[in-house]
Amino acid sequence: MRPKDPLLQFTDKGIYCEKGGFFIDPWRPVDKALITHGHADHARWGMKNYLSTPITEAIMKYRIGADINSESIGFNHKKRINGVHVSFFPAGHIPGSAQILVEDTSQRWVVSGDYKVIEDSISEPFELVKCDYFITESTFGLPVYRWRTDEEIFGELNQWISENIENKINSVILGYSLGKAQRLLQGIDNSFLPVYCHGAVYNMNEVLAAAGMDLNDYKPITRDTPKDELKGRVIIAPPSVLGTPWLRKLKPYKTAMASGWMTLRGARRRRNADKGIILSDHVDWPGLNATVKAVEAEHIYVTHGYSDIYVQYLREQGIDADVVKSEYEGETDTE
C-alpha cells in the first residue's frame, strides 16, 4: 500500500524528502544531496551540499571537484536532519556504496541506490534493512540473470590469463574504472601481479588507496612504460579503449569484457571482445527477489532497469509495487 503522506517523493529532480529538506541521488542541482555511491548517474555535479560515506566523499572530491561542500558519515550511524533520521547501510555494490534509510516516527524508507547481495572482495557486504517502503533498481531484473560466485568467475578468468601468459600474450581486461576495475585487480591470482592499469583506472586506484583501501600491486601504463615490459601481462582498462590506438602498444593481446551483460551471447558478439566475463556489481534475479521479500515492505518502488516487467511480476506475486521514473542508468560501459 502506498503511504498517504509519504516521507519521500519522486520529483523531476530526484528522490525528495520535503520534511528533511534534502534529495537523494538527485539528477538536477539542489541545495542538499545525500549520495548513495560514487557512480556518475548517482553522484552528480552541481549540488550545494553533499552527504555520503567517507569513501564516496573521496571519489566525489576526485571526480566532481576538491572544492565541493561535503560531509561524510560512517555506516550504521544515525544523523538527524530537520526532525528526520538518516543512516547509511552497506549496499555491496562498489566501495563506499550505501543504502540510505530515511525514517521518522511513522515511516521507514530505504533508498537502495545500486546494490548487490553476493559478496565480493572490495565492497562492504550488503546489509538487509527492513523497512516500510523500499526503493530498488532492477538492472538485471529478468530470470536469465543469475551470477556465479567470485571464486568460480575468477577461476575461469585466471585460467584464461595463464593460457595467454604461456603464449606471451597480454590479457587486457575491460571493466569500468570505479568498482569493476578494483574487483578485477583483487580477484586476479597473486602470481600475475603487478597489474598494469590504464590512466583512468590507475587514478581511481590511487583515490581509493588514499581513502584507506588495501589494493593488490598495480602500476600505471604511461608514455614511458617500455614496450618490453608489457609482454604476457595483465592489464585493466575501461571498455572505451576498445578500437582506439591506445591498445596498439599492447600487441599482441587478447581482450576480455567484464560485465553482467556478457550473460547473453548477442551482447558478447556485439562487443567484439575475445572473451566475455559475466561479472556485475548489480543484484541478480534471485538476489533481487530475495531482497524484495526480506525487507518486508508495504510497497516497492522500482527506479531503473526492466522496471515495467519486474513490477508486473511483483504484483502477480502479491507484492504492491510501482514503477517510478528516474535518470539512473544501471550497468553501463562508461562509468
Add this chain to the structure above:
Amino acid sequence: MKHFISLFKKIDSTTKTSVKQAALVEYLQKSDGRDSIWAVALLTGKRPKRTVNSTQIRTWAAEESGIPLWLFEDTYHIVGDLAETVSLVLPPVEKENLKPLSEYMDLLTGLKDKEEEEKKELVLSIWRSLDVTGRFIFNKLMTGGFRIGVSSKIMTKAIADYAELPEDVVALRLTGRWSPVDLTLDDLLKEPDEEERLSKPYPFYLAYALEDEPHELGDPDEWFAERKWDGIRGQIILRDGQLFVWSRGEELITDKYPEFEILKDLFDHDIVFDGEILAFSEGEPLPFHLLQQRIGRKNVTASLMKKVPVAFYAYDILEYKEEDFREVPFSKRRALLEKVLSEIDSEIINLSPIVSFSNWKELEPERENALEYKSEGLMLKHKDSIYQVGRKKGGWWKWKMDPLTVDAVLIYAMRGHGRRANLYTDYTFAVWDDEGNLVPFTKAYSGLTDAEFMEVDRFVKQNTIERFGPVRSVTPELVFEIAFEGIAPSKRHKSGVAVRFPRMHRWRKDKPVEEADTLANLHKILNIVT
C-alpha cells in the same frame, strides 16, 4: 557431447575461417563416426524433423523455472534466442551428466510418435542433467538451426583434411540426399553404390555478384552473356532411364514437377542439365510469384499444373553419355547443349538464349531492362570456364539490375535476434495512401551499419507511442529508402503488394516524412513488373 560443446565454443568465438576449419578437423579426429555425421549434418543445416515444438519448449521451461509464461515470453523477446533463454532461466544444475551427441539425436528422433507426456519427461530429464552451455546446445539440437558461420565450403575443406580426400570428392559425397540417422561419416565418404550414384547431383557452381564495371573483365569476345532467370535453379538428371530433379538447396523435387517425366522418353542415354525451373506459358517465362504457388505444394493437382505450367531453361550440360563434362570449357559445353536440344522437340526443356554483344556498352540496356524479359539481370560466363564447385570468383559473374526502391516511413519496431538481441532492429515500413494514412507494406532488418542501428534503437525507445507485446509503434518520422528485388500482388497484405528481399538501402535523413512514397506509386511499379 563434450567435444561438440567445445567445438561450438571455438567456432562461436571466432570469425576466422582458418580457426573454424582447424576446430572442425580436431573435432572429427576426436569423435566417433556417429557423432561426426551428426555434427556435419547439423552444422551444414541438414536437420532432422523436429519432434518437439516451440510452444512445448516454452511451456515446459517456464514451468520448470517457476516463472509465469508471460515473463518467459517477455524475457525471450529481450534475449532474442529461444534456446539461449531456456538455458538461462532453468534452475542451476546439480550434477552434470553428458551423453554422446548421437545419443541425444537418437533420443530426440525417437520421440516422433510419442505422447506429449513422454516427450516432456525426456526433455526435462535432459535439462536437469546439463549446465547452461550444455542446455543451450541441446536446445539447438531440438529446435534445429546452428547458424554459426560454418559454410559448406569450410566443412568440405575440414572433412577433406580429416579424411585425406580431395575436396571435390568430398563435395560430391556431401551433395544430395543422405540422412545422418543411420550412417557414420566414413559410410558417407565411401564410394557410393549404384542406386545412390544414379540420383547423385553435382555440386552447383554459384556465381558472385559483379563488383566492378564489366569492362574490367577484359575482351568481350571471351565472354558469353545470358539472362539471369528468376526461378528455381535446378539440375535435371536422366540416368538409366530414371529422372531426378534437384533444387539448388539440394532437395529432391522430382515429384513436385511431373511435367519433366516426359523427358525420360526423349533421351536414350544419360544426361545431366543445369538450368532454371520457371513458370512458363507460350514460350515465355512468367513472374516468380506464380511459381511460388508450386514451390510449397506437395500435392500437385492437374488443375494447379494447368494454372501454373512449368518448364526448364537449360543453360549447362554437366554429364553426357556417362561422362563428366564439368572440366570441359564452357563454349564446348554450350555447343553440345545446343546440339542436344536441337535434336529433340519439347516445350518442357528450352535453351536459355545467349544475349549477343560486341562491346560491354551494348550490354547495359539489356541489364537495365531485365524486367521486360522477366529476368533479374545478366549472367556473364567466360567461354573457357569450367564448371566449378560452390561459390567461386572468376569464371562466372552475376550482373543484376539495380534494385527497385521506394522511400518509406518507419512505423513499428521490434527487437532483433542474435547479435542484435535487445536492440530494436526489426522494422515495419509504410507508404502513404490517397487519404493520407500510412499503410504498412514491408518489414526490413538489414542494410544499416551498427552505428545507425544504435541510433534508430535510441529513437525507438524515446519515441514509442504504444507497445503491443514485443512490438512498439513509433512516431512516424524516420524515412528510409527500401530496396527490393521483386514485387508481386498479395491478398494477405493490406497494401496489396508483397516485395522480395527488402532491405534498408539508405537512411533518408534529408527527407521529411510527408515526402515519402505513396501506395499508388508502389502499385505503378507492380504493374510494370507483372
